[in-house]
Amino acid sequence: MSDTIQTRHYTARQAALLQRRPTDIIEAANSVEDALEGRDQFLVHLNHSHTGLHGANISILGVGALGHGIAAPLTAGTKVLVLSTSWPTTAPELLTDLEDYHAEDSWSRWAGEAKKALQKAGSSAPRQTTAAARWRVERLSSLQAAFGFTIQDLAAVLGVTRPQLYKWLDAANDIKLQEASRARLAAVERMAKEWTSRSSAPLSSVGKEQLAAGRSAFASMSAEVINEAAVIACFDELVGKLQEKPKSRSQRLREAGFTRRPSVRSLPSDE
Amino acid sequence: MAFGDDVAQRGWQTGSVVPAAMVSALEQLLTRPGQQPTQIADADWLTIVSQTCDVVASRLDQEPLVEVLHCRPHAGKPRKGRRDLESTRHLDFRPNRATHQQLVLAAHAINDRYVIPRELLAAHNPDAGRALDAIASQKVLAWYALRAGRPSWPNNFCDRVRAVRDALEDALDALSDEIAEVRVGIEEKAEELEPGYPYHVAVFFVVDEDVWSGDVDGRKAINDAFANFVAEINACDGVEVNQQLSEVVPGNEFSWQETKQTDLWDFANLSHRD
Numbered sequence: 426m427s428d429t430i431q432t433r434h435y436t437a438r439q440a441a442l443l444q445r446r447p448t449d450i451i452e453a454a455n456s457v458e459d460a461l462e463g464r465d466q467f468l469v470h471l472n473h474s475h476t477g478l479h480g481a482n483i484s485i486l487g488v489g490a491l492g493h494g495i496a497a498p499l500t501a502g503t504k505v506l507v508l509s510t511s512w513p514t515t516a517p518e519l520l521t522d523l524e525d526y527h528a529e530d531s532w533s534r535w536a537g538e539a540k541k542a543l544q545k546a547g548s549s550a551p552r553q554t555t556a557a558a559r560w561r562v563e564r565l566s567s568l569q570a571a572f573g574f575t576i577q578d579l580a581a582v583l584g585v586t587r588p589q590l591y592k593w594l595d596a597a598n599d600i601k602l603q604e605a606s607r608a609r610l611a612a613v614e615r616m617a618k619e620w621t622s623r624s625s626a627p628l629s630s631v632g633k634e635q636l637a638a639g640r641s642a643f644a645s646m647s648a649e650v651i652n653e654a655a656v657i658a659c660f661d662e663l664v665g666k667l668q669e670k671p672k673s674r675s676q677r678l679r680e681a682g683f684t685r686r687p688s689v690r691s692l693p694s695d696e
Numbered sequence: 697m698a699f700g701d702d703v704a705q706r707g708w709q710t711g712s713v714v715p716a717a718m719v720s721a722l723e724q725l726l727t728r729p730g731q732q733p734t735q736i737a738d739a740d741w742l743t744i745v746s747q748t749c750d751v752v753a754s755r756l757d758q759e760p761l762v763e764v765l766h767c768r769p770h771a772g773k774p775r776k777g778r779r780d781l782e783s784t785r786h787l788d789f790r791p792n793r794a795t796h797q798q799l800v801l802a803a804h805a806i807n808d809r810y811v812i813p814r815e816l817l818a819a820h821n822p823d824a825g826r827a828l829d830a831i832a833s834q835k836v837l838a839w840y841a842l843r844a845g846r847p848s849w850p851n852n853f854c855d856r857v858r859a860v861r862d863a864l865e866d867a868l869d870a871l872s873d874e875i876a877e878v879r880v881g882i883e884e885k886a887e888e889l890e891p892g893y894p895y896h897v898a899v900f901f902v903v904d905e906d907v908w909s910g911d912v913d914g915r916k917a918i919n920d921a922f923a924n925f926v927a928e929i930n931a932c933d934g935v936e937v938n939q940q941l942s943e944v945v946p947g948n949e950f951s952w953q954e955t956k957q958t959d960l961w962d963f964a965n966l967s968h969r970d
Contacts, residue, residue, distance in 0.1 A: 551863055552931055562923050570916035573908065575943055591939050595927035625910045673948045675905055685904075689781065689838035691874055692831055695774040695790045695800070 554596040562596045564614065571617035573627020574643075581647040584609050612651055619657045623664050631666040699818060700754035706821045708751050710837065711828030714742040714764065718820040726766070726810050734766060734810075741767040741791060741801055743828060745809070745836055751817070759814055765836065766808040767791070767801035774800050781835070784843040784964045789836070792829040805843055847959040852888045853895045854966045856934040861966065867924035875911075876918045877902045877947075878925070878961035879954075883938075894934050898941040899926050900950065900958060908946035919944055 569579060580590040585606065592598050602610065620628050632643040636659050645656045672680075679685075697705075714722065719736045726734040736742055744751060746762040753759040774780070774788035781787070788802045828836065857864070868878065883896040901922045907914040922944050930937040959965070 552928070563920065566916050566919035566923060569919040569944065570912050573915065573944075573946075576939070587939060591926070591930075594923040595930070596924065597927060597931065621912055625912050627908065627915065630909070673905065675948045688874065688877075689834070689842070691872070692780075692835055692838070695779045695788065695835075 552597040555599050558596045558599050561600070561602070562594055564610065565590075565594055568613060568617050571621045571628065572632070573629035574632070575629075578629070578632075578643060578647070582613055582643070584647075584649070609651070612653055613646070616646065616651075616653060616656055620660055623660050624667060626667055628660075628663065630670065631663045634663075634666055636662055698754040699756045699815075700752045703814070703817045704752040706817065708744065708817050708822055709748040710744055710746065710751065711830075711833035712744045712751075712822035713826040713828075714744070715820055715823040718816065721816065722812055725812050736766065737768070739769050741826060743767055743791075743836070744822075745840065747837065751814070753814075756815055761811040762814045762817065764810050764812055765803050766810065767803045768808075770800045770802040772800065775802075778802070781839055781842055782963055784839070784846055787836070787839050789832055791832045792827065793831075794829060795825070795827075805840065842962070842964055846962065846965050847885075849882065849885065849959070849965055850888050850895070852890075853882065853884075853935070856895065856932055857929070858966050860928050860932045861963065863928040864925060865963065867921055867928055869921075870917050871901075871921045875904050875907045875914050876921075876944075879950075879958040880961050881941075881958040885959075889934070891934065894936045896936050896938055897929065898938045898958070899929065899961075900942065900954070901925075901944045902947050902950045903944060905946055905948045908948075915944075 565579075572579065572582070574582065576590055577587050580587045583590065583606070585593070592600060593602075628642065632646075633641045635641055638655075638659065642656060642659055642663055645652065645659070716738065719742060722742070723733045723736065726736070728734075743765045744762055745765045746759075750759045751762055770788055774790070775786075777783055778786040778788040785805050786802070787805070788800055790796075791799060791801050871878070879900045879902055881898040881900075883898075889895060899922070901918055903915065903918055907918070926937050926939075926942055929935055930939075
């Protein structure tokens, strides 16, 4: 790179178009833009500054939303300075002293640091969620709390695949559920409500046990068409089975006085 | 009187602070190779961090040395990333809320740790006005234990996960250790993988048995945290969650074998190169 560097605040794409930069920097900038796609007014800001004769300027590179820049210090001491305070709507501001610009090595070092910082900033940008997606995850968490099913079993109950359920569980996925999925989810929620009104234990503890009707609750719940009334009707039988379950070894240990040692993380916070 | 009894009678224990009168005798011992002796300012706390049983061991030849930690006051609150055992290298902590309500001390696990001859304790009493309280003492000991006991995760794995550290911390915000423990298995735990080769992890939220069997709200909080944690770590560049294996599981069903195949998730495990 032996060209001038014009700096300002620009979007990554503008930066790539306006500047003649090493390919890897452009790619890194573009990858940041991809990572931040859909976020309002997210800008990439590249600075390259120098130690001059009369003092040191610290090089920085930042990626951030307007007014919320993230800065990472760069270590390369250089000869040319480029600074920017402009906004996207203003013209690029060129502060390069071309006569001093002969620091090929410093540029290379800076370029390497810039690429790393861009990649890091891109990957650490928080993922966006919507209220609807968060609400969907909340509903699924409530179901898991009520039933205690494995992901595989809950997916079967909801009539989706395991990978699909993981997508539903990711609030960054703004998925619009199909009508059939919504109806199934609502039906399963109604059953969860019925179950939690009877027991605070998860249904999974007894969910696969054979019932008097000849089928387990889990089998009924994961059928292609759920007979809600029939499933709910078997809940009382399941509660009875729960009460008959023998105590686990750890429960017996606790009852005999062998309690859990508190973890160090339970010490009061110093904050 | 046995040597240890004398030391005990003087009141030395974990968390005791070396008094100013003793510091001058110690300064020549607080050295690093090729460096000037460490200066202990009046406001600094030179704190005993050996366990009390070692501090008061009856025979001097059994335990000839004790460990001390040079803690310096830090203006302001304990810093994020250094407080509450978030780093195995740095610790910001409140030494004694009863006697020094606003004081925050800072220390570095290695740079500020020294050993001194235990026999010096028999010639002085600990500082009467300063001592770590029980919680701070526990915290400092736990800090060292955490450092010694942490699993060694690949640097490249740590680098990749650090990019989403804040999001992972947020995901676990509502989760206390007393209701669930986060454990991860790393398939390539001994390998430094090049870019383009992902680490594969299995994530387990192991739930306290009582919470599992009787606390619907607790289970909901845990499942929420699990969903967020798995989503964030799976979105992390270069890390893939094994979705076939990852689960929320009751503690009475998570076996000893599985404990050995997984590591306790701790953000301090990511700090070894900070």
